[in-house]
Amino acid sequence: MADSLPTAGPRILLIDSYDSFTYNLAALCRRSIPGCSVHIIRNDDLAIGELRSLLVHFSAVVVGPGPGSPDKDEDIGVARDIWRLSDDDILPVFGVCLGLQSLAVEFGAKLHRLSVVKHGQISDIQHSGTELFADVGDVAAVRYHSLHVSLDGCEDVEALAWTDDGEENGKVLMAAKHRSKPFWGVQYHPESVRTEGGGEDVLRNFWRLAVAWTSKHRRVVCPWDVALEWVVGTPWPVPQFPLIPSTGHLSRVTTRVVEAHGITPNAICERLGVLDESADFVLLDSAAQPGRFAIVGCLTSSSTKITHYVGDGHVDMHSNGAVRSVQLGSSTVWDWFADFMRSRRAEGGVGDVPFWGGLVGYLSYELGAESLSPSSPHDSSGTAGRNPDVSLVFVERSIVTDTVSGKVYIQTLLPDDETWLQETSLLVKGCCCRSESRRSSPAKSRRNTTAAPPVVILPDREQYISRIREAKEYLFSGESYELCLTSHTYISVPKAVRRAPEHSSSWELYKVLRSRNPAPHSAYIRLHPSTLVSSSPERFLSYSRPPHSTCQLRPIKGTVRKALGITRAVAEQALAGSVKEVAENLMIVDLIRHDLHGVVGEDVEVKQFCKVEEYKTVWQLVSVIEGKLLSSEHGPREMDLGWEALRRSLPPGSMTGAPKKRSVEILRTLEGHPRGIYSGVFGYWDVGGGGDWSVTIRSCFKHDSDVVAPASEKEHAAEQWTLGAGGAITALSDPQSEWEEMIVKVESVIRAFGEVEFS
Numbered sequence: 001m002a003d004s005l006p007t008a009g010p011r012i013l014l015i016d017s018y019d020s021f022t023y024n025l026a027a028l029c030r031r032s033i034p035g036c037s038v039h040i041i042r043n044d045d046l047a048i049g050e051l052r053s054l055l056v057h058f059s060a061v062v063v064g065p066g067p068g069s070p071d072k073d074e075d076i077g078v079a080r081d082i083w084r085l086s087d088d089d090i091l092p093v094f095g096v097c098l099g100l101q102s103l104a105v106e107f108g109a110k111l112h113r114l115s116v117v118k119h120g121q122i123s124d125i126q127h128s129g130t131e132l133f134a135d136v137g138d139v140a141a142v143r144y145h146s147l148h149v150s151l152d153g154c155e156d157v158e159a160l161a162w163t164d165d166g167e168e169n170g171k172v173l174m175a176a177k178h179r180s181k182p183f184w185g186v187q188y189h190p191e192s193v194r195t196e197g198g199g200e201d202v203l204r205n206f207w208r209l210a211v212a213w214t215s216k217h218r219r220v221v222c223p224w225d226v227a228l229e230w231v232v233g234t235p236w237p238v239p240q241f242p243l244i245p246s247t248g249h250l251s252r253v254t255t256r257v258v259e260a261h262g263i264t265p266n267a268i269c270e271r272l273g274v275l276d277e278s279a280d281f282v283l284l285d286s287a288a289q290p291g292r293f294a295i296v297g298c299l300t301s302s303s304t305k306i307t308h309y310v311g312d313g314h315v316d317m318h319s320n321g322a323v324r325s326v327q328l329g330s331s332t333v334w335d336w337f338a339d340f341m342r343s344r345r346a347e348g349g350v351g352d353v354p355f356w357g358g359l360v361g362y363l364s365y366e367l368g369a370e371s372l373s374p375s376s377p378h379d380s381s382g383t384a385g386r387n388p389d390v391s392l393v394f395v396e397r398s399i400v401t402d403t404v405s406g407k408v409y410i411q412t413l414l415p416d417d418e419t420w421l422q423e424t425s426l427l428v429k430g431c432c433c434r435s436e437s438r439r440s441s442p443a444k445s446r447r448n449t450t451a452a453p454p455v456v457i458l459p460d461r462e463q464y465i466s467r468i469r470e471a472k473e474y475l476f477s478g479e480s481y482e483l484c485l486t487s488h489t490y491i492s493v494p495k496a497v498r499r500a501p502e503h504s505s506s507w508e509l510y511k512v513l514r515s516r517n518p519a520p521h522s523a524y525i526r527l528h529p530s531t532l533v534s535s536s537p538e539r540f541l542s543y544s545r546p547p548h549s550t551c552q553l554r555p556i557k558g559t560v561r562k563a564l565g566i567t568r569a570v571a572e573q574a575l576a577g578s579v580k581e582v583a584e585n586l587m588i589v590d591l592i593r594h595d596l597h598g599v600v601g602e603d604v605e606v607k608q609f610c611k612v613e614e615y616k617t618v619w620q621l622v623s624v625i626e627g628k629l630l631s632s633e634h635g636p637r638e639m640d641l642g643w644e645a646l647r648r649s650l651p652p653g654s655m656t657g658a659p660k661k662r663s664v665e666i667l668r669t670l671e672g673h674p675r676g677i678y679s680g681v682f683g684y685w686d687v688g689g690g691g692d693w694s695v696t697i698r699s700c701f702k703h704d705s706d707v708v709a710p711a712s713e714k715e716h717a718a719e720q721w722t723l724g725a726g727g728a729i730t731a732l733s734d735p736q737s738e739w740e741e742m743i744v745k746v747e748s749v750i751r752a753f754g755e756v757e758f759s
């Protein structure tokens with residue numbers, strides 16, 4: 001409470017209907033209504049009986065957008081009661097999308113489905129030039145809606161703006177006001193980053209109208225009482241995470257620098273024992289631009305690996321062959337890791353090197369999905385055969401190669417580690433003149449054996465296509481604006497009978513993947529019982545070291561296969577020139593702005609919008625969003641900023657769709673099985689406070705127990721790899737093309753398995 005903003009200035013109550021754009025709307029209010037404080041509540045936090053008495057402390061209410069329908073209680077919640085307030089309690093209200101629909105329906109408008117739904121599309125708006133649109137010029141506005149309202153026969157509500165969808169939907173209402181009550185609303189999204197002309201100006205006009213109404217009706221806003229914040233929360237944008245002082249003690253990073261142009265991390269990994277399949281190993285690679293650094297963890301048997309399964313109240317710490325279970329008690333696994341890292345902060349590393357040591361590993365999709373929307377409790381099958389949802393190892397010794405400068409940084413967090421530094425420097429120098437292991441292709445290594453080719457089980461085409469159709473039905477009915485539908489492919493790799501004593505089939509697989517599909521976020525993470533091999537093109541979130549920590553997200557939406565004739569110009573036309581692809585990307589950009597605003601507050605910027613980037617096998621449409629705390633917030637709070645951003649923005653919006661919560665719930669029923677490691681994130685959290693997490697796509701993973709056939713029949717035993725792939729489904733999606741896009745993504749990984757058979 002001590003962090004509250006000064007109490008002067010207008011106070012806005014923003015009612016959130018579980019949308020993924022709510023914080024963007026809060027930020028727009030802050031920009032348009034001078035000095036305002038915005039309190040955000042969910043539409044089911046309070047019943048109107050509880051809310052009514054609090055409204056006297058607010059200057060106005062904003063009823064936000066959301067999934068579902070304004071005529072369903074579970075979708076609109078308490079927002080509907082706002083329109084029914086008596087003259088004694090009434091106050092100015094501004095509705096957005098679902099909010100406007102609710103306003104209109106309440107006073108007799110008819111609710112319809114659009115014939116052609118509009119999600120992430122920009123329309124020219126014609127308006128009255130009065131009220132919300134006084135002195136507003138041209139408006140090009142972003143729309144996210146499946147439903148719309150018509151005012152035929154509705155006396156109380158007056159239209160203020162329209163758009164003409166021609167043959168698709170005809171004329172569609174875009175803004176309205178109540179004729180006698182202080183209620184206004186817009187159907188489009190004034191807070192979207194691509195809305196031009198209809199954002200700040202319109203909100204400013206709303207505020208002007210609200211002030212005029214308030215003074216005309218002599219409404220008195222009662223002074224604020226901080227005790228109310230127990231009910232309606234602290235005003236946004238006070239950072240919503242606690243300020244916990246660090247322990248004060250800082251370890252020192254010791255670094256040796258070796259010049260080693262042209263060195264590949266592969267050679268270093270092989271010298272460090274990656275070929276011993278039984279040992280844990282982590283490599284966060286950069287096999288293509290814009291990736292730059294490769295991070296190799298130099299693990300020992302005393303390195304601490306921490307695993308956690310969603311739903312379990314403990315973490316397991318594995319070290320020196322023993323496991324210690326630590327109960328989480330009342331804290332979450334996120335708090336536990338924040339504490340863990342707080343006592344391991346370090347200083348003194350080379351500033352340009354992004355990783356000095358710290359946690360490396362992966363977080364599953366379900367870890368994020370469960371905190372967003374808990375599903376039914378886990379069944380009693382336990383954790384046997386399941387990959388942990390969190391698997392992170394604390395790396396004390398590391399080697400980081402910089403592909404641009406050719407420098408190799410050998411680093412340790414351990415005191416008095418000179419001997420290791422010395423030996424490792426020699427080892428790295430030795431790698432410059434030695435080549436890596438020759439067994440560079442699984443296909444080649446199979447030739448020495450009698451093993452049959454890997455067998456691939458693709459998702460069932462009919463089932464996938466019927467799920468796309470079901471997904472589209474959810475989109476048509478307003479339940480979601482975009483759904484990232486995914487599916488699993490399974491690859492069964494017969495185990496070679498005769499093996500060299502030092503052989504790691506997963507490492508061989510990684511090397512081939514790295515050369516056939518080089519990606520900026522390639523990775524090899526072998527943290528038993530799980531192994532993850534990745535050629536991900538997508539950064540989810542990176543955060544630079546404090547002070548002045550910046551969070552960056554780089555969502556990808558829009559994929560075109562590279563083929564003869566698909567030049568950059570052709571790809572640009574197909575991606576940046578496509579209404580569908582830009583709409584998909586825009587939706588995720590707006591969603592990520594919201595996620596980031598929710599953590600850092602106001603300072604969020606779209607640095608790159610829908611740029612076509614080239615990768616080995618595909619062209620991708622990529623946007624970049626950055627956010628940082630206001631300078632007044634710099635300092636100790638920044639130490640937890642990146643982790644907090646991760647906690648609050650998983651699962652990655654590009655892997656769910658928007659609005660995120662409802663989309664996750666729909667996908668859970670559509671896909672029918674957990675995604676596991678796929679579509680979570682992997683990466684690191686550095687002891688200096690920085691971090692970088694990639695989206696786990698174009699990857700495959702296995703569990704140690706994923707061996708088909710009993711151990712007694714060794715000749716027939718096969719390793720089972722799982723590979724996830726999917727794509728964003730929008731109302732404009734063509735099922736056949738979506739199926740093909742998913743297959744393109746599968747193929748980008750399958751190519752690492754050599755010649756395969758499809759079952």
Ligand SMILES: C=C(O[C@@H]1C=C(C(=O)O)C=C[C@H]1O)C(=O)O
Nearest residue numbers: 557558559654697725726727728
């Ligand atoms: C779902 C996947 O990729 C996601 C979907 C994309 C798309 O729809 O174009 C692009 C990148 C990812 O965010 C995948 O690779 O499996």
Ligand SMILES: NC(=O)CC[C@H](N)C(=O)O
Nearest residue numbers: 065066097098146147478
């Ligand atoms: N963005 C929104 O608020 C959407 C409202 C409603 N669910 C629709 O699709 O029309």
